[in-house]
Amino acid sequence: xxxxxxxxxxxxxxxxxxxxxxxxxxxxxxxxxxxxxxxxxxxxxxxxxxxxxxxxxxxxxxxxxxxxxxxxxxxxxxxxxxxxxxxxxxxxxxxxxxxxxxxxxxxxxxxxxxxxxxxxxxxxxxxxxxxxxxxxxxxxxxxxxxxxxxxxxxxxxxxxxxxxxxxxxxxxxxxxxxxxxxxxxxxxxxxxxxxxxxxxxxxxxxxxxxxxxxxxxxxxxxxxxxxxxxxxxxxxxxxxxxxxxxxxxxxxxxxxxxxxxxxxxxxxxxxxxxxxxxxxxxxxxxxxxxxxxxxxxxxxxxxxxxxxxxxxxxxxxxxxxxxxxxxxxxxxxxxxxxxxxxxxxxxxxxxxxxxxxxxxxxx
Amino acid sequence: xxxxxxxxxxxxxxxxxxxxxxxxxxxxxxxxxxxxxxxxxxxxxxxxxxxxxxxxxxxxxxxxxxxxxxxxxxxxxxxxxxxxxxxxxxxxxxxxxxxxxxxxxxxxxxxxxxxxxxxxxxxxxxxxxxxxxxxxxxxxxxxxxxxxxxxxxxxxxxxxxxxxxxxxxxxxxxxxxxxxxxxxxxxxxxxxxxxxxxxxxxxxxxxxxxxxxxxxxxxxxxxxxxxxxxxxxxxxxxxxxxxxxxxxxxxxxxxxxxxxxxxxxxxxxxxxxxxxxxxxxxxxxxxxxxxxxxxxxxxxxxxxxxxxxxxxxxxxxxxxxxxxxxxxxxxxxxxxxxxxxxxxxxxxxxxxxxxxxxxxxxx
Numbered sequence: 239x240x241x242x243x244x245x246x247x248x249x250x251x252x253x254x255x256x257x258x259x260x261x262x263x264x265x266x267x268x269x270x271x272x273x274x275x276x277x278x279x280x281x282x283x284x285x286x287x288x289x290x291x292x293x294x295x296x297x298x299x300x301x302x303x304x305x306x307x308x309x310x311x312x313x314x315x316x317x318x319x320x321x322x323x324x325x326x327x328x329x330x331x332x333x334x335x336x337x338x339x340x341x342x343x344x345x346x347x348x349x350x351x352x353x354x355x356x357x358x359x360x361x362x363x364x365x366x367x368x369x370x371x372x373x374x375x376x377x378x379x380x381x382x383x384x385x386x387x388x389x390x391x392x393x394x395x396x397x398x399x400x401x402x403x404x405x406x407x408x409x410x411x412x413x414x415x416x417x418x419x420x421x422x423x424x425x426x427x428x429x430x431x432x433x434x435x436x437x438x439x440x441x442x443x444x445x446x447x448x449x450x451x452x453x454x455x456x457x458x459x460x461x462x463x464x465x466x467x468x469x470x471x472x473x474x475x476x477x478x479x480x481x482x483x484x485x486x487x488x489x490x491x492x493x494x495x496x497x498x499x500x501x502x503x504x505x506x507x508x509x510x511x512x513x514x515x516x517x518x519x520x521x522x523x524x525x526x527x528x529x530x531x532x533x534x535x536x537x538x539x540x541x542x543x544x545x546x547x548x549x550x551x552x553x554x555x556x557x558x559x560x561x562x563x564x565x566x567x568x569x570x571x572x573x574x575x576x577x578x579x580x581x582x583x584x585x586x587x588x589x590x591x592x593x594x595x596x597x598x599x600x601x
Numbered sequence: 602x603x604x605x606x607x608x609x610x611x612x613x614x615x616x617x618x619x620x621x622x623x624x625x626x627x628x629x630x631x632x633x634x635x636x637x638x639x640x641x642x643x644x645x646x647x648x649x650x651x652x653x654x655x656x657x658x659x660x661x662x663x664x665x666x667x668x669x670x671x672x673x674x675x676x677x678x679x680x681x682x683x684x685x686x687x688x689x690x691x692x693x694x695x696x697x698x699x700x701x702x703x704x705x706x707x708x709x710x711x712x713x714x715x716x717x718x719x720x721x722x723x724x725x726x727x728x729x730x731x732x733x734x735x736x737x738x739x740x741x742x743x744x745x746x747x748x749x750x751x752x753x754x755x756x757x758x759x760x761x762x763x764x765x766x767x768x769x770x771x772x773x774x775x776x777x778x779x780x781x782x783x784x785x786x787x788x789x790x791x792x793x794x795x796x797x798x799x800x801x802x803x804x805x806x807x808x809x810x811x812x813x814x815x816x817x818x819x820x821x822x823x824x825x826x827x828x829x830x831x832x833x834x835x836x837x838x839x840x841x842x843x844x845x846x847x848x849x850x851x852x853x854x855x856x857x858x859x860x861x862x863x864x865x866x867x868x869x870x871x872x873x874x875x876x877x878x879x880x881x882x883x884x885x886x887x888x889x890x891x892x893x894x895x896x897x898x899x900x901x902x903x904x905x906x907x908x909x910x911x912x913x914x915x916x917x918x919x920x921x922x923x924x925x926x927x928x929x930x931x932x933x934x935x936x937x938x939x940x941x942x943x944x945x946x947x948x949x950x951x952x953x954x955x956x957x958x959x960x961x962x963x964x
Contacts, residue, residue, distance in 0.1 A: 241784050253766070255933075256774060292801060292824075293760030295772040311761050311824075311866060313772035352932050359937070367963060368788065369936035372781030372868050376774075376933060378766040397656030398674050403616070403741040409658040409676035411619060411739075418735030421604050425731060438655060461655075461674075503674060505735050532895045533920035557896035557957075569715050570618075570739060573732035574722070594920075600730060 239374065241366055243384030244427060244526045249360040251377040254350035259314040261321045262345045266334050267296075267312075268305040270320035270342030281328070281335040290315055305334055314346060321345035353377055363525040365427065388523045390423045391432035391454030392416055393446050395471075396461040396503055399435060415460045415508055422512050425601045426520045426528045432457075444474050451496035455523070458516065461503030462491075471500055483546040483584060487511045505570045510549045510579070513598060530599045532578070534559040539591045542582040551576035552597060559595055576600070602737065604729055606747030607790060607889045612723040614740040617713035622677040624684045625708045629697050630659075630675075631668040633683035633705030644691070644698040653678055668697055677709060684708035716740055726888040728790065751886045753786045754795035754817030755779055756809050758834075759824040759866055762798060778823045778871055785875050788964045789883045789891045795820075807837050814859035818886070821879065824866030825854075834863055846909040846947060850874045868933045873912045873942070876961060893962045895941070897922040902954045905945040914939035915960060922958055939963070 261267060268284055276282035289307035290296035296306045300317035308314070308321060319342040326338035353359055359373045360366075360382060374382055399413040400406055413435055420430040432453045436446045438461075450457045462471035472480070475498045477491035484490075486507040491500035492515070499516060502508045513529070521528050537558040542548040551562045551572045562576045578599040582589055589595065624630060631647055639645035652670035653659035659669050663680035671677070671684060682705040689701035716722055722736045723729075723745060737745055762776040763769055776798055783793040795816045799809045801824075813820045825834035835843070838861045840854035847853075849870040854863035855878070862879060865871045876892070884891050900921040905911040914925045914935045925939045941962040945952055952958065 239780075241787065253769075257769065258771070260774075290772070291760065293762070293772055311759065311774070313761075352934065359934070368781045368784035369868075369872060369933065369963070371784050372777045372872070373933045373937055374777075375780050376777035376868065378769070378775055380765075396674065397654065398676075399656070402743075406616075406620065406741070408621070409653070409656055411623075411674070412741055414735045414737075414739035417602075417738050418731045421731035421734050424604065505732075505739065509732060509735070531919075534896065556894075556959075570732065570736045571715065571722070574736050596919075600732070 239366075239371060239380060239382055241368070241371070242427075243366050243382075244524045245360045245362055245364045245366065245370075246383040246385045248358045248362050249374070249379065249382055250356050251353045251359045251379075252355065253378055254355050255353040255377050256347055256349060256351065259349050260347050261308040261310060261312045261314060262347050263321055263323050264309050265307075265321045265324045265345065266305040266327050266336065267308045267315050267318035267321050268300065268336075268340075269302055269318060270340055270344060272302060273320065273322060273336050273338075273340035276336045276339055278337040281337040283330075284334045284336060286329075286332055286334050305336075319343060319346060363527075365526050365528075385524050385526075387427060387429040388520055389431040389453070389455045390428045391450035391457040392419055392423075392430060392434070393443075393450050393457060393459045394433075394435045394461065395438060395443060395459060397437040397439070399461075401435070415503070415505055418505060418509065419458060419460070419512065422509075422516075422601070423520075426517060427524055427526070428520055438470060440470060440473065443470060447471075447474050447496075447498065451498065456497035456499065456519070458499045458501055458512075460501045460508050462500045471498075475500070482514075484510075484514065485543075485546050485548050487514060487549065488546075490515065506573060509573055513579070514549070517601070528601060530601070532597045532599055533557070534595060534597060536580075536589055536591055536593050536595050539588060540580075540582065541588040542586060544587055545584060547584050548582040549579045550582060551579050552595075553577050554597065559597060573600075602729075602734060602743060602745055604731070604734070605790075606729050606745075607887045608723045608725055608727045608729065608733075609746040609748045611721045611725050612737070612742065612745055613719050614716045614722045614742075615718065616741055617718050618716040618740050619710055619712060619714065622712050623710050624671040624673060624675045624677060625710050626684055626686050627672050628670075628684045628686045628688075628708065629668040629690055629699065630671045630678050630681035630684050631663065631699070631703075632665055632681060633703055633707060635665060636683065636685060636699050636701075636703035639699045639702055641700040644700040646693075647697045647699060649692075649695055649697050650678075668699075682706060682709060726890075728889050728891075748887050748889075750790060750792040751883055752794040752816070752818045753791045754813035754820040755782055755786075755793060755797070756806075756813050756820060756822045757796075757798045757824065758801060758806060758822060760800040760802070762824075764798070778866065778868055781868060781872065782821060782823070782875065785872075785879075785964070786883075789880060790887055790889070791883055801833060803833060803836065806833060810834075810837050810859075810861065814861065819860035819862065819882070821862045821864055821875075823864045823871050825863045834861075838863070845877075847873075847877065848906075848909050848911050850877060850912065851909075853878065869936060872936055876942070877912070880964070891964060893964070895960045895962055896920070897958060897960060899943075899952055899954055899956050899958050902951060903943075903945065904951040905949060907950055908947055910947050911945040912942045913945060914942050915958075916940050917960065922960060936963075
């Protein structure tokens, strides 16, 4: 049972927690009725029968006029319904003087106060956090059913790509999308089961797409969506559409059978396409929310063109939101310097400073 | 190089990215001056010298009246400073007719446009995200210096604690803090190097605290802060203080030498103490921000007592913030049902609905 999973079904507690009434403070367990009128001037005088420290159980039964010393977390001695804090008590031979008012239920955690047997403690679709592990474990659950991780394949296409600086000749660039995308997949609760780099050559591409599709739930193909290469990928898979009215990320296509996301080779476009198209699919497969949102006030006007949806990288200063302004749409630095993005709808020419915006936070 | 780390020093790019000027679209590379006045009616007529697809380099030099076919990402042929989109071009024998205006620099990504050699691409103190891996890798950096993970020891104290349901007799409860805290440490970029469960017995406790302190940068001791047990732990370590005016989490102490956080045994108090005291220390050690904040509007009045700081668990509905109202302060469900917490300062009696609040989000 670990942090890395999404709960597959509502999980109920097999027991009450706490499993018995317990003392919520250090002090003296007694009957609340005995201390209803206690005060510094007229303390209640209770016979001390013994003690039950944490983990111990007091065997006898406590009656009117009696008490037992307990620690925070001690099981409540039989007969007691109240714990008076140590700070208000004084020893007098075998008696305890209580100089403060009490009542039944004071400083007692009832059995099942935190969790009742049969209560759902981990909801289906919850991504497991430390406190979920805490409540499951405290209810005696050591293993929990989680959703199968989506199996994602990655095919990086492009004859211009090389893996190492030493191979970096004229016309070549370093391949960086595979590491970036596989980290995104991991952060979103998926598993990369296939990752290949392939040149823009039909036979190799076909072999890689076939193997990748066979091994994964869906395949992410980068660098396969520009006009020149589109035909190459489209000859192999049959995209439902090619090109989306968005910026960055316009060159994007999707094929249903086999399920292939045809993505841009440009890191920024590819990254945004991942948020726009891949994360929603992972959310459906896992039945959970992956994308986190924040809300803020736009600190500076952002312009946009009508007819396409803009994905504007922004940084946050408290609840003020600023666009990360860099020339060039392929600028990967804009991802590094930002905390997330806002979208500007197709029918808007921009967003004015002072307007409330919803930020999609980087996962 | 992976997601799990904090950059230890400013890291500069050893190269320009892109390493050469490249085509930003599919089309025809030419001299911008040749297409300054091109139009559908009066297209520019350019001699097609050849092509340079992605990864290829065109060997010759392009002069006035000439062009080369290029793909997105192609190295710009020598002499060219402009790429005209394929959509505006027509073939006519060995000539290309360009039916649209262009100019020098159009559709060209300059060398170093994204990252200049020597530019800092990963700042000291940055927790590595997918896009950081992307930019580092695209600049040829395969390994990066990260901060040493803080080594955290955990000592769970309490004679009432057992590990399994089968050992769950009268007065016993299941231990759940170790898994919860170690997951928190992990989520905060630390490493648990020591974890023990120990009874409330001085010799054992002393041995565990000594071993834990020796092996870790600091030790988290749970269940050692209530009045009854305080003396036990205080006999071994020497706390600077015991008890903090906060709720939940009041029973808390800290010893400087050895560095020991003396925390509550109650999961909720312990959890909040982790956020209030341990996370700030981890942030200092790692030189990074771990706690994430969001801002919202309180949807419902929250009352508080003057004289202590309240840590109120809240859930968010878009930018509206609601307290997670559950009776009992030890209620672990309140952690599960919430997204984070807000604090109410010592001198305030509460926060009114409609007020702006800052939410400490669960890590």
